[in-house]
Amino acid sequence: MxxxxxxxxxxxxxxxxxxxxxxxxxxxxxxxxxxxxxxxxxxxxxxxxxxxxxxxxxxxxxxxxxxxxxxxxxxxxxxxxxxxxxxxxxxxxxxxxxTGEIQGRLTVGTIPTVAAVDLPTVLRDYRRRYPQVRISLRTAASERLIEQVRDGALDAAFLGVQPGFRPQGVNDRQLAYGEHVAVVAPDHPLAGEREVGLPRLAEEVFVDFAAGSAARAQSDDAFTAAGLRREVAFEAGVDLMARLIRLGLGVALLPAVFAAGLHGLRCVPVRDGPVRVERLVWSRFTPSPAAAAFLALLDVSGADSNPLRP
The missing domain is CATH 1.10.10.10 (Winged helix-like DNA-binding domain superfamily/Winged helix DNA-binding domain)
Incomplete structure (x- = not known):
């Protein structure tokens, strides 16, 4: 061989x-x-x-x-x-x-709140088609995922970034564009509201992602642009974040499609709230057979970008 x-x-x-x-x-x-x-x-x-x-x-x-x-x-x-x-x-x-057989290794990265694709189902379908490929999945912040794709540690990654952001040194494609909603406990005073504005939300204690991350910046920038300050008392990952909200310790701003799947919580539309763009990134170098098969399964061509919304 x-x-x-x-x-x-x-x-x-x-x-x-x-x-x-x-x-x-x-x-x-x-x-x-x-x-x-x-x-x-x-x-x-x-x-x-x-x-x-x-x-x-x-x-x-x-x-x-x-x-x-x-x-x-x-x-x-x-x-x-x-x-x-x-x-x-x-x-x-x-x-x-x-010789017609796809094998090797596929390493995919993702943010915890990916919603543009049903990633577990995609990986299941991929494994059924290419059982000889060893699949690895890593979760990290968007900034770190871009670095890992650029360095060759990841074959592809799913990001959540602000509109207008374009990752450098990698190929990328826009997958989805969505608004954030306020996520609150079922017995929270806002749970029954049809809509809420940022000034009212600024009165609440927040649960959010780590300071400096792209996920956090989406909410921070929305409040800053509105001339508002808020208190982020709890920084956590998605699972812990949901538990903190459920227990009434704070509220959060999360992508609407993702938040809808959180059990036992209420989602309230937000006027002039933050928005998020989900992007797929992959290496600019020739992909391995396993990576090329994964991109083909996602219907990704060699195009640098394919925005769903201008």
Whole structure:
């Protein structure tokens, strides 16, 4: 098979298995856990890492009875090891694709409140079509997701950003444009209102996302533009946010489509409230066969943008 088997140095070689062992030890900070992950006995893994260190002429790990951590040489070696493993996996995937089989790895990122697509269903359909592909899903803020796509750590990601925002260094496509609603407990005084304005909401205590995030900025900017100040007493993720609201500790502004799915809460339309654009981003480099199949499932062409609303 056309895959890279080793990288030759002046005094030895590094094979892919040794690289896998080094990456596993670095990520688990343990030879024992790394051996379990790689399905080998610890003595065999330790022997191969020691052999690699001898060939390289440098220690990759500092070992004590209490911890394992990378040395300066290990820190330098790790990114190259990961790139080599990714290149080998990509080579296998390309060969398989040439024979009509999609395999390899697909890593997708998303914001917690994605609503433009039913992501679990999309991933289920993808797995049914391409069972040989290993799928990973990561959740993070939009800013971090853009960085990870740009750096190659993610194949694609779903963002929630303000209108007019265009991520740099990646391909992107607009998926949805929606308004926020006020999310309150069922017994909250606003629960029965047909509509609420920002001045009235500014009197409430808020639950919101972390300061500085794109999700938080959408609400912050709306109040600032209206010349209003509000109190954000609780910063939390979506699950904890919903519980805090349900217990009457605060209210929130969330995308209407997403908020409608939160059990046991009331959604109130907001006059002149914040809006959010959901975007899909993916790498500007040629996608792997697994990533290309995912983009095709989403009906994404090579177009840089396909806005649904001007």
């Amino acid at each position: 056309l895959v890279m088997r080793s990288i030759v140095f002046h005094d030895g070689s590094v094979d892919l298995q040794q690289m896998r062992y080094v990456v596993a030890v670095a990520e688990t900070a343990s030879f024992t856990r790394a051996a379990e992950r790689c399905h080998v006995v610890q003595s065999a893994l330790s022997h191969q890492v020691a052999r690699l260190e001898k060939d390289l002429g440098a220690r990759l790990f500092e070992r004590t009875s209490r911890r394992v951590r990378l040395t300066v040489a290990g820190e330098a070696f790790l990114p190259a090891a990961r790139q080599a493993l990714e290149a080998a996996e990509r080579a296998r995937a390309e060969v398989a694709a040439a």
